Amino acid sequence: MKQAVKSDIGAFRLYGNLYFVGSRKVSVHLIETECGLVMIDTGYPDMYEQILDSIRELGFEPQDICAIFHSHGHIDHYGCTRELKALSGAKTYISRIDNEIVNGTYDLSWAKELGMERIIPFDCDVLVEDGDCFTFGKTTIRCKLTPGHTDGVLSFFVNIEEGTERVIAAMHGGIGRNSMAKEFLDAYGLSAACRDKFRAGLHELAKEHVDLVMGNHPGQNGTEEKRERVLKGETAVDPNEWKRFLIGAEKSLDELLEMEENQA
Numbered sequence: 248m249k250q251a252v253k254s255d256i257g258a259f260r261l262y263g264n265l266y267f268v269g270s271r272k273v274s275v276h277l278i279e280t281e282c283g284l285v286m287i288d289t290g291y292p293d294m295y296e297q298i299l300d301s302i303r304e305l306g307f308e309p310q311d312i313c314a315i316f317h318s319h320g321h322i323d324h325y326g327c328t329r330e331l332k333a334l335s336g337a338k339t340y341i342s343r344i345d346n347e348i349v350n351g352t353y354d355l356s357w358a359k360e361l362g363m364e365r366i367i368p369f370d371c372d373v374l375v376e377d378g379d380c381f382t383f384g385k386t387t388i389r390c391k392l393t394p395g396h397t398d399g400v401l402s403f404f405v406n407i408e409e410g411t412e413r414v415i416a417a418m419h420g421g422i423g424r425n426s427m428a429k430e431f432l433d434a435y436g437l438s439a440a441c442r443d444k445f446r447a448g449l450h451e452l453a454k455e456h457v458d459l460v461m462g463n464h465p466g467q468n469g470t471e472e473k474r475e476r477v478l479k480g481e482t483a484v485d486p487n488e489w490k491r492f493l494i495g496a497e498k499s500l501d502e503l504l505e506m507e508e509n510q511a
Contacts (some may be wrong), residue, residue, distance in 0.1 A: 256320075259474050262459055262483050263409030264386070265416055267470060268301035270294060273323045274462050274470065276418075277302065281384025283313030286337070287418065287461070292326035303465060310335050314381070316388065317341040318420030318463055319400045320348030321357040322366065329369055340381070342392060343374035344399030355397065355410065355435060357426070362368055393452065395445025396421030402424060402452060407459065414458035414484055421463060422496040424503045436475035446500060449493045457489035468492065 254270045261267050261276075269290055275298055278285040284307055290298060302309050312335040317325050320341065328349075332339055341349060348355050351368030357364070373381075377392035388412035389404040400421040407416045425431065427442050462468030473483040 252296040252300050254297050254301050256465060256471055256474065259303045259477060260305070260330075261461070261473065261477065262414065262416065263407040263412070265405070265407045265461075266305055267297055267474070268299060268305070269465065269470075271465055272472075273464055274303075274467075276461055277305070277307070278311075278383075278386055278388075278407075279307070280386045283383070284309075284311045285314045285316070285383055285386065285388070286312055286331070287316045288324040289315060289327035289331055291323050292363070295327045295330050298327060298331075307396055312337040314383065315339045316390075316403065317345070317349075317371065317401070318344035318403070318418065319397045320355065321397065321421075321426075322363060323357070324463075325349055325356075326366065329367065338373060339371040340373040341371040342373055342390075342399035342401050343376060344392075344394075344443050345397055345401075346374050346399075348397065348399075355426075360425075360431075370381065390502075391452070393420060393445075393448035395441050395448060396423050396426050398441070400448075402448075403461075404455065405455070415456060416459040416461055417452075417455065417489060418461035418463055418497065419452065419458040419467075419492070422467065422499070423464075424499055426504060427500070429507050442500060442504070446497060449497050452492060453493050455489070456486075458484050458486050460485070460488045460492050 258268045264279040266277040268277050273290050275290045276287040299309050315337045350370045375390050380389045391402045393400050393402045402420045403418045405416045460468040
């Protein structure tokens with residue numbers, strides 16, 4: 248009998264029909280809907296068995312995944328997609344822009360920087376445009392293009408239900424400044440305009456009402472702290488966290504720019 252591969256962050260119900268099945272390395276979320284399970288990101292290639300075990304630990308079956316959304320085209324967010332699609336037949340979604348990363352047109356997946364072998368390129372089934380909405384039973388996922396970390400980063404807004412309560416959960420699809428650093432931009436011949444686009448996106452997202460923040464990586468939204476609160480019977484909902492999160496992301500960008508200016 249195959250031994251379970253446990254995550255270093257135990258799978259848990261974040262709120263209502265929203266679950267976490269990722270690890271400390273990268274977030275993977277699962278949404279239970281009337282149409283099947285919807286997944287946001289699929290982690291690194293070596294997380295496949297761990298993700299399967301986390302899904303089953305929550306009482307679900309991976310074969311019931313009907314849709315896989317990708318926040319952006321870096322390998323830590325699409326590493327298990329091909330295997331999960333082969334297992335479940337799920338339809339895959341990514342921005343039209345970042346599909347050219349996962350299909351190998353542009354080698355910007357971050358794989359080389361992480362010392363990983365390139366996985367087999369593929370095309371996603373649905374190429375998402377800014378503002379597209381997708382409905383699965385009572386759950387709607389609204390996608391907003393927020394470039395910077397990559398040109399095709401998608402941020403997600405999802406209505407989540409718990410009993411009679413409804414909240415808006417949201418994820419910024421990529422706030423990492425590593426791919427906005429001068430060294431990376433110069434190495435790949437990319438424009439520094441991505442930084443201005445990123446800042447503008449943060450300001451645009453600040454207009455949105457959000458009750459619950461999902462992290463693209465667990466450290467971004469205190470996933471482990473949220474898990475502890477939930478296990479104690481407390482709520483992970485915090486209507487003020489979204490604004491704090493966005494302010495922190497802009498501060499991180501400013502620190503990068505200041506550091507590069509001092510090094511010049």
